[in-house]
Amino acid sequence: MHRVDLRRLILLLTIAATLLTFAISFHASYQTLRSQLMSQTLEANRAYAAKLAHSTDNFLKAAQQQLAYSAALLPEMLGQAERLDAEVTRLKEQTGTFNGVFIVCAKGRVQAVAPWRPGLVDSVLQTEGAQRALAARAPLISTPYVGLRGHLLVFLSQPIFAPDGRYLGYVGGAIHLGESDGSLQALLGNHYYQDGSQLYVVDGNRHLLHHQDPSRTGGVAAGNAAVEAVLRGEEGSRRLREASGIDMLAGYAPVPSSGWGVVAQRPTAATLTALDGLMLDILLNALPFFIPVLAAIWWLSQLIARPLRQLAVTARHWEHAAARTEIRQVRSWYFEAEQLRLAMLGGLSLLHRKLGRLNQENVTDPLTGLANRRGLQLALERWQEQNRPFAAIAVDIDHFKQVNDTYGHDVGDRVLQHVSRLMRSVSRSGDLVCRGGGEEFTLLLPEAGLEAAAQVAERLRVLSGQTKSPTGGGVTLSAGVAHWPSCAASPSAVLKLADEALYRAKRSGRNRIALAGQLEVGSEDAPVS
Incomplete structure (x- = not known):
């Protein structure tokens, strides 16, 4: 019966072990880098959404402060057309926040408007924002609606009270949504992504106030876990699947002053595309090293098998006088081989430790610079x-x-x-x-x-x-x-x-x-x- 010799067994076992170790290490590296990339993308989207939410919150507060300041001045101006016209023009032109500014009396009639429109002064505004402002008699940010000229907008208003507390009307400003002349659009900027990433702002009724795709502005964002979370006042990030079926990595943050929410999300596939190319490069760069490695394995297999082979040949003519001399001349390399194996394991352990330190977390509080x-x-x-x-x-x-x-x-x-x-x-x-x-x-x-x-x-x-x-x-x-x-x-x-x-x-x-x-x-x- 023909039996496989030890040299071939060592050669086959070493090649199989080398390939398996490489495959396990390659897979572990892939999973580690994949997790790191996804975590970094989630955190980047959360930080980006938080930054824009903070900017939007400050923007709305500043707009309300402008209106509040004007509302405090207006009681002594009511009935003076020229001064009212000057005031709405100042509000319209001073910061460019509003696309339109209105001063309305307690009966709902327009006292002044900027920019001026024929027939609008002394008329009663029937828009949703105007009616809500009259009814609320308090600072208000409306839900999105279509204005007099067909623009999708939100309406901010501040009530006007006389020194004796009588309600005199309100001053309000309209901000266009999804259009290049809207200050909110200018604040959030245009984001031209080629990989399916999205940035949008929703109000408390899930209406889209801003979207990089203008056709979606004014629509409803439904079936999105990030939207539901941010409308509950939460800030964070999560992996989710959109209603369209696309796997997304989303970050979100609320806008406290208005109940709005900002969501930034990127397709998971787009995040991992770079990783696939990186792992392919690693594989291609590793392949040329396998040829000298295989040659070394073949040589080492002979070196390891030689002592046992010499002993086996000697054992076949045990009775010869030269057998003793031949056994003394056999050199054993087992200890050195064991040391080599331990050195290789030590090197692999070092590699794993280095992979484990690829992501270093931030330990500093951003506001104070102290440790967190x-x-x-x-x-x-x-x-x-x-x-x-x-x-x-x-x-x-x-x-x-x-x-x-x-x-x-x-x-x-x-x-x-x-x-x-x-x-x-x-x-x-x-x-x-x-x-x-x-x-x-x-x-x-x-x-x-x-x-x-x-x-x-x-x-x-x-x-x-x-x-x-x-x-x-x-x-x-x-x-x-x-x-x-x-x-x-x-x-x-x-x-x-x-x-x-x-x-x-x-x-x-x-x-x-x-x-x-x-x-x-x-x-x-x-x-x-």
């Missing part, structure tokens, strides 16, 4: 591995909602940046200052004790109260202090203790410091803001 929650978690894990003690200070701005309500969110953001700078000023170079979200901050002090951290927190509290902030006065802070490992067994438990101490300080009157398991630190007579 992920940066905080990474520092905690690193210090825990190093068994490095630290103190944690949880900081919260007192009555921050009143700052936003009184001065606006832009001032609120500047207050957050102001407090961030103060926290940096009282921290050392090796300390970690983090913003957890909203008005909540965390200061980590490595190698610092509980009392030293309390002194830092008190210094920050006093400095904040005495330093002029964007609101014009000082900002008071409440803080909680804890220490690891003296206060708790784990870093996460220490953060929780610091938060609990913070809430105890706030319940005790705010503008004070509380230590984990101890009483508050701070002036009882300090003003609470």
Whole structure:
């Protein structure tokens, strides 16, 4: 019976193992890069939608502010045609926001209009936006409708009240949708995509207020999970399938002031097209190396099989005197082969580790430049591995909602940046200052004790109260202090203790410091803001 010799077995096994390893590595690389590309596209679409949503929100607020300013001036102008004409012309021409501006009395009759149209002054507007503005007697952004001249538009209005509170009418502005002369179209821009990507804005009734395909503006976006999510006020990204059946990677963000939503989405196939070409290039570049590899495998198979073959041949004439000499002359290479195998496995492990580090996540809060929650978690894990003690200070701005309500969110953001700078000023170079979200901050002090951290927190509290902030006065802070490992067994438990101490300080009157398991630190007579 003919048996296959060891050299052929090694050759076949090595070739099969090499091809299988290459196939597995190639497939794993493909899946890793595929997941990375999709994640990057989802995040890019979310960030793009959030940026446009923020711009649209600011645009609408600015437009309403223009109308509100005019509404405050108009009571003394009503009945003076020339002054009313000048005012609507100013609103129309000053910023180019509105395609048309109207001043309407309480009976619904037009008092002035820009641009001027024959027969419109002293007539009663029957459009949807005009009727809703009269009925609401409050600031209003209408749903899309077709105006007097056939334009699809939204209508913004502000009521006009006399000094004694009587309703005198409203001033309103029309913004065209889906047309080159519309300010909303100019804000969002024209996006000429060749791969099926889409950018659109929807209102609370799912009407398309903007679409890069003008023919779709005014239609209804139905059956889209991203639209449903953004109309619930959510911001995020997701993979979805449109009603047309196209697989999309969508990012979305709401426009708070109007209840609108912005959606940016790209076909999944378009995202992965570049990956297919990349993997093909990798395959083609790898193929030329297989010829010398196969030659080396053939040579190594002979080298590995030679000792056993020599022993087998010698065993066939065991009785000869020369057999002993021949066995001594056999050189075994098994140890070296094992080392080579381990070296190859080590190289493959190194490759996998490199693939695992292809995507590095952002660990910085964009508003303040401080570390975010992920940066905080990474520092905690690193210090825990190093068994490095630290103190944690949880900081919260007192009555921050009143700052936003009184001065606006832009001032609120500047207050957050102001407090961030103060926290940096009282921290050392090796300390970690983090913003957890909203008005909540965390200061980590490595190698610092509980009392030293309390002194830092008190210094920050006093400095904040005495330093002029964007609101014009000082900002008071409440803080909680804890220490690891003296206060708790784990870093996460220490953060929780610091938060609990913070809430105890706030319940005790705010503008004070509380230590984990101890009483508050701070002036009882300090003003609470």
